[in-house]
Amino acid sequence: MPWTGPMHTVVIDAINVTQSFGHTHALSGVSVRISRGEAVAMMGTSGSGKTTLLHCLAGITQPTSGTVRLAPPIGAAASLPVVTVSDLGDGERSRLRRERFGFVFQQGLLLPELTAVENAALPLMVAGISRTAAQQHAAHWLAALGLGGLEDRRIGQLSGGQAQRVAIARAQVNAPDVVFADEPTGALDSTTSDEVMTVLLDSTIDRGGALVVVTHDEAVAARCHRVLRLCDGRLVGGPHA
């Protein structure tokens, strides 16, 4: 299908993605389109292929077959091409992930020896921005996510919900096109989970980003615009979503 017309709002277009690990068919011909400003939940029983699909969409792994394409960043020169993520080598996918995507995982994967603001500033520092400028920008994000005053706490001195907000700030600091979240509220109680989802949704959608959330929690999925359900590596209800 051509990348034209109404597709101008599409940020990720995955076509017929298949992922096999030996004899395990983790994904069998999944096609998914994700638009800017859209929050999409991925649900399904354990082993249905949710994380594998997230990894293929985010360029963490290369699918066995099929294509994953990524639109140019918002405001980029018209000449910038669509990138076929699934054709890139490891180094190029790693760069793409750093520059275009943000990630939030269940256990945050924050560095315990660093403070909240140092953790949140990491993507900017990796991109070559000075420590001072990176930490100033990260501090703005922490304040926007309700963590003003906690910038200098180490991760172990924060609650689970606060630590997830630091992970969300870290995912947002470089204004990624897509934020991928794998069970971002899996370790939180329902009230904190709801608060963290609000922060995650607002901080992504308000700036025109897209959000892809893997979750087992129907309440989390209900907060998203759309729910994709996977069963045995296929989308329930047909191969396209």
Ligand SMILES: Nc1ncnc2c1ncn2[C@@H]1O[C@H](COP(=O)(O)OP(=O)(O)OP(=O)(O)O)[C@@H](O)[C@H]1O
């Ligand atoms: N690196 C790997 N090597 C071998 N098999 C794998 C690998 N990653 C995933 N699988 C298999 O692929 C299938 C899908 O796994 P995946 O992690 O995507 O499921 P999931 O829906 O995210 O499950 P869960 O909800 O338990 O996290 C499973 O059968 C899993 O064992």
